[in-house]
Amino acid sequence: MTSIVFGNLPVPGQSGDRVVSKAVTAAISALFRQAEKLEAIVRAEPVAKLFQGSVDGFDFIGKGLLMYSGLRVESMEFYVQSVAIDFGAIFKGQVKLKQATQANMRIELTEEDLNASFNTPFLVEKMQQLTFNGESLTFETVELKVEDDGSLQLDSRVRVGYAAEREKISLKTRLEVENRRRIQFTDVSYGDESTNLDLCQALVEHLNNMLDLDKFALDGMQLRVDQLRLRNQKLTLYGMANITNFPRRTATQAAA
Template identity: 60%
Template sequence: MKQTDELEVKVRAEPVAKLLQGSVDGFDFVGKGMKMHSGLQVEVMEMYVQAVSIDFGAIFKGQVKIKQPTQASMRIMLTEEDLTVSFNTPFLVEKLQKLEYQGNPLYFDKTEITLNDDQSLRMQSHVRPGEAGDPIDVDITARLEVEDRRKIQFMDPDYGGDEQAVELGKVLTNHVNSLLDLDQFALDGMQLRVDRLRLKDKKMTMYGNANIEQFPSR
C-alpha cells in the first residue's frame, strides 16, 4: 500500500494485561482513501478480527503484526471515481492491452465507469486497435455478480454503438471477466473472498472474509 488518508486500528483486550503476552480478544482495522502502489484506489476497507496473537512491540510503532495467519470479516467500498481511476492506471491498462482484436493490440483511453441506479455498471472507453487505428467508442452496461467468491463478472451485458463497437465490446467483456480476479488485486499478505456485492449510491460495496498473513502498513 502506497498511502492512506486515514488508517485506524482498535485493539480489544480484557484484561489489558493480555497485551503484554501478545494476546488480544480482537481488533478492528479501518483504512480510508487507500492508494496502492499499482495505482488502484479504495474508498474504505474495514476488517474485524477475532482473538489473535500479535507482536506487542509493533503497536507502539503504529503497526499491527500478527504471529500466525488469521481470518477477518471485511467490507470494501469503492466509489465511481475509484473505479474510473483504477481502470485508467498503467497496471490495468497494460493488462487490457494484452487482448488482441483483429491481430492488433488494443489501446485504451479515457475509460469511464458509471454505477447506475438499477445496480448495473456502465463501462465506456475510447479503444484503438493498433497504434495507428481509428478509435472505437466502446459502451458496455452489465450486472455484476461474484463467481467462486473471488471473480467479479459482467453478466447479461448490453452494448452501445455501431456493429464494430458491439463486436469489440463482446470481446472486451470476456477479457475483463478473466481479469477481475480478486487474487490479482489483493494487498500483500491478504486473500479476499466475497460473499455479497452491492451497488448503491454510486458506490460498490463488497462483503466477505479476508485470510490474513500480515496487515498492510502506511
C-alpha cells in the first residue's frame, strides 16, 4: 500500500507505487484551486500488479477543497475497488481508466460552505436565469441556516426588473433526493416576512429544477446520492460515483 499526503512527507515503497501514486495525486490536485489536505492511497498487492494496470483499490480523502467554480467542500471521500488503469499513460502524467468503475462517496458541506456556494457567481448566475412576470431577477446575499430540527432556512432579497424596492424572500424547507440525483426543497413553509409569495414559490420551483447533481459533477463522473443528512450545521451526502473517465481540469478552469 502506498499513501501520499500533500506536504513534504516521503513516499515509501517501490518505484511502481511512487509513480502511480504521484500521478494520481497530481491529477486530483489539479481539479481544485486550493486544498487544506489531500490524501491519495493506491492499493496493490503485490506491487507488480501495477505494471499490468491492475489496482486492488484507490482511496481519496480531501478536506477544505475549493473548486475553480468557487464552490467549497469541507470534506470529500471516494473509495474505489478493483480498478484497471493504463499504466503507460502514467509516464505522460495522465491517469486513464481502462473501464468504467464505481466508488462509494461521502461529501460534507458546512453551513458556511453552503452560504459561500450560494453566493458565488457560479450559482448566482444560475439563479438569475429565472424570470418572474417577464422580468429579470437580481439576488442580494442569500443566507442559509441549518436548523436543529434538520430543516434549512433560506433568506434573501430580490429585485424584480428595475424596481426600486427589494422583495423579501424567507422560507424554511426540508431537503430530499429525487431519483438519487436531484436535490429537492420539500415541505416548504414561507415566513411572514416574505413580501411576495408567488415569487417565493417560483424560486423554489427554479431551485428544484436547478439542483441536479449531473449539472455540477466533474467531467467523466456521475454522482448518485442514497442518503442526505442535515445535522450539526452541516449537509452530508452519501452515495455512489460512477466514473467513466478520470476527471480532468477543463480549459475554463485552466484559465481561471
